[in-house]
Amino acid sequence: MIRNNSGGEIMNRIIIVIMTVVMLFAFVACSKGAAESAAEVKNTKTAQPVASVPAAATPSTGTVDSEYDPNVKVEFETQTNADRRVVTIGTIDKSRYIAPILVTSFGQSTDAAMLDTVMKRVGVDYTYNPAVGADGVAGYKTIVIAVGASTKGLGAAGISEADETARAKAIMKEVEANGLEVICCHIGGSSRRGALSDVFTDMVLSQSSCIVLKEDANFDGKFTDYAKAHNLPISLIFATKDTVQVFTEIFK
Amino acid sequence: MKRKIPFHIMTASILCILVIVLVVVLTMIFSQAREAEPIYPGKGVTDVRMLSDWFPKLKGTNGDTEVYILDSGVKGSSMLVLGGTHPNEPAGVMTAIMLIEYCQPESGVLFVIPRANNSAFTCTDPQEAAPMKYYIDTDNGTRWFRFGSRATNPTDQWPDSEVYVHASSGQQLSGSETRNLNRAYPGREDGNFTEKIAFGLTELIKRENIQITVDLHEASPEYTTVNAIVAHEKALDLANLTLWMVEDSMKITVEASPTNLHGLSHRELGDSTNTLALLMETANASQGRLHGRMDSDLVVTGKDKFYTRAYGYGALNVDYPADGISLSERCARHITCVKEFCSMYEGEAGLISLGNLPSYDEIIDQGIGHFLKDPQ
Ligand SMILES: [Zn+2]
Numbered sequence: 046m047i048r049n050n051s052g053g054e055i056m057n058r059i060i061i062v063i064m065t066v067v068m069l070f071a072f073v074a075c076s077k078g079a080a081e082s083a084a085e086v087k088n089t090k091t092a093q094p095v096a097s098v099p100a101a102a103t104p105s106t107g108t109v110d111s112e113y114d115p116n117v118k119v120e121f122e123t124q125t126n127a128d129r130r131v132v133t134i135g136t137i138d139k140s141r142y143i144a145p146i147l148v149t150s151f152g153q154s155t156d157a158a159m160l161d162t163v164m165k166r167v168g169v170d171y172t173y174n175p176a177v178g179a180d181g182v183a184g185y186k187t188i189v190i191a192v193g194a195s196t197k198g199l200g201a202a203g204i205s206e207a208d209e210t211a212r213a214k215a216i217m218k219e220v221e222a223n224g225l226e227v228i229c230c231h232i233g234g235s236s237r238r239g240a241l242s243d244v245f246t247d248m249v250l251s252q253s254s255c256i257v258l259k260e261d262a263n264f265d266g267k268f269t270d271y272a273k274a275h276n277l278p279i280s281l282i283f284a285t286k287d288t289v290q291v292f293t294e295i296f297k
Numbered sequence: 298m299k300r301k302i303p304f305h306i307m308t309a310s311i312l313c314i315l316v317i318v319l320v321v322v323l324t325m326i327f328s329q330a331r332e333a334e335p336i337y338p339g340k341g342v343t344d345v346r347m348l349s350d351w352f353p354k355l356k357g358t359n360g361d362t363e364v365y366i367l368d369s370g371v372k373g374s375s376m377l378v379l380g381g382t383h384p385n386e387p388a389g390v391m392t393a394i395m396l397i398e399y400c401q402p403e404s405g406v407l408f409v410i411p412r413a414n415n416s417a418f419t420c421t422d423p424q425e426a427a428p429m430k431y432y433i434d435t436d437n438g439t440r441w442f443r444f445g446s447r448a449t450n451p452t453d454q455w456p457d458s459e460v461y462v463h464a465s466s467g468q469q470l471s472g473s474e475t476r477n478l479n480r481a482y483p484g485r486e487d488g489n490f491t492e493k494i495a496f497g498l499t500e501l502i503k504r505e506n507i508q509i510t511v512d513l514h515e516a517s518p519e520y521t522t523v524n525a526i527v528a529h530e531k532a533l534d535l536a537n538l539t540l541w542m543v544e545d546s547m548k549i550t551v552e553a554s555p556t557n558l559h560g561l562s563h564r565e566l567g568d569s570t571n572t573l574a575l576l577m578e579t580a581n582a583s584q585g586r587l588h589g590r591m592d593s594d595l596v597v598t599g600k601d602k603f604y605t606r607a608y609g610y611g612a613l614n615v616d617y618p619a620d621g622i623s624l625s626e627r628c629a630r631h632i633t634c635v636k637e638f639c640s641m642y643e644g645e646a647g648l649i650s651l652g653n654l655p656s657y658d659e660i661i662d663q664g665i666g667h668f669l670k671d672p673q
Pocket of ligand 1: 382383386514515
């Protein structure tokens with residue numbers, strides 16, 4: 046066997062040296078993050094898709110596609126637009142809404158903070174307390190409630206849905222007992238519609254004397270239908286900032 | 298007697314040589330990740346400093362990063378814009394670069410950090426098949442930009458603990474968040490590498506008395522907080538006013554920074570400094586879980602039939618048209634809001650006004666490349 050002569054010895058040594066160098070290189074490469082290097086090589090222009098997302102790279106052409114056409118969008122006809130920013134259906138009796146005014150939230154979305162920003166600009170005296178309890182209602186004459194709910198908002202505030210619903214119910218009871226005027230505000234738009242929001246909306250609508258609504262949330266006609274059926278004035282606004290105009294008309 | 302090299306030794310040698318070549322080539326490709334894209338400061342830039350000027354311990358590390366200062370020379374308030382907190386969210390970096398190359402403030406001082414987590418630009422996320430670069434056409438030529446990782450390069454900070462304990466609150470998160478800059482605020486002088494970067498940024502905000510800090514991000518279109526401004530409670534009013542200014546051109550919401558989620562810029566910078574802390578999110582398909590082939594085009598055009606389909610099924614939190622949500626549109630959202638944060642801010646230190654910025658429609662119509670310098 047050649048292995049036993051000096052030539053084989055030399056060969057073995059060379060291989061050992063080569064292996065050492067390879068190991069060394071491998072270590073250098075690894076220390077820079079072996080995983081990343083693998084990922085990146087896949088994406089250099091020369092190396093064609095070793096797709097790490099194979100499912101996505103080969104689209105299915107099953108029946109699923111036929112169910113959805115991205116070009117068909119469900120639109121509803123709005124009454125407001127960029128030029129006609131506020132549309133009020135019915136007449137708001139502004140004499141009903143007297144101070145002291147309480148602004149709160151049902152559902153802990155940031156819409157109540159938006160009402161805070163609005164009221165500041167309108168320039169009337171009011172109290173802002175998004176988490177006011179039922180015992181904090183007495184003494185006020187008017188309550189403005191932001192009804193857009195957000196699970197994120199509840200989570201952020203560390204309040205459970207059940208607790209928030211219970212608080213809302215208790216407040217509405219006090220509102221009725223103390224005869225407060227209620228303005229129902231849904232100004233967060235379509236993204237603030239959903240089962241949870243609707244629970245709060247229904248609770249507030251039943252005692253409201255006026256509705257302020259960012260119109261894109263009315264895609265199913267929920268608010269305008271209710272207003273019509275109960276003969277309530279409703280102010281439709283095109284964008285959140287138009288709340289300022291509506292509130293200025295109501296409170297100034 | 299003639300000596301013959303046995304076949305198996307021959308084969309082994311060839312294989313070894315091939316491995317060496319492979320390793321050398323891979324190492325070369327891989328080391329390219331450490332090269333940063335060129336940025337060409339525009340007329341508005343009055344000074345370029347390093348973050349280590351505010352926190353010397355960062356000097357010489359991969360965490361040190363450029364701070365571009367655009368001083369109008371007119372007394373006013375100051376704003377800090379952070380791009381590249383997460384280098385796999387390109388709209389943040391590109392917006393910052395556009396501000397550096399194009400903006401000329403008319404009052405106040407603008408600080409821009411395009412690569413907030415510089416280390417995270419030097420690698421990509423494992424198993425994401427992310428491109429190392431993406432390409433944007435300017436009026437005269439194509440420029441490249443680095444696509445990085447969400448987290449600090451493991452070569453700068455390793456290993457991750459099983460559980461990441463946020464230092465000042467004791468909040469426990471998954472160990473993978475240990476290298477996430479946006480879970481490290483307000484940072485620690487003697488903390489881990491990422492906490493040191495966060496500490497440096499907090500130091501800058503404190504010492505320069507920055508009135509407004511905007512941390513620019515992107516999120517996957519299926520994520521719940523997207524197309525949104527997240528605001529610390531002190532900054533909610535400013536965020537709401539800004540929403541009024543931009544809501545006619547874009548769908549956007551304001552979200553309150555959760556008081557019980559720690560380590561994020563909009564929580565900790567607002568709590569530990571006087572700055573109004575804001576964070577913005579746009580929809581980035583290349584970051585999501587549903588996209589198809591991952592390449593520069595996906596990053597730049599945002600065009601992805603799977604996202605468009607997912608939108609049709611109502612699975613997304615944003616409108617996802619067949620034309621995609623382009624990087625231009627995402628940057629237009631960021632730029633427009635940054636500009637309006639300034640225009641709506643009425644601080645005691647005076648106004649801050651960002652001049653020479655294109656409008657939302659101009660950026661979308663002409664593309665972000667038109668508002669970047671040509672490659673030099
Ligand atoms: Zn991010």
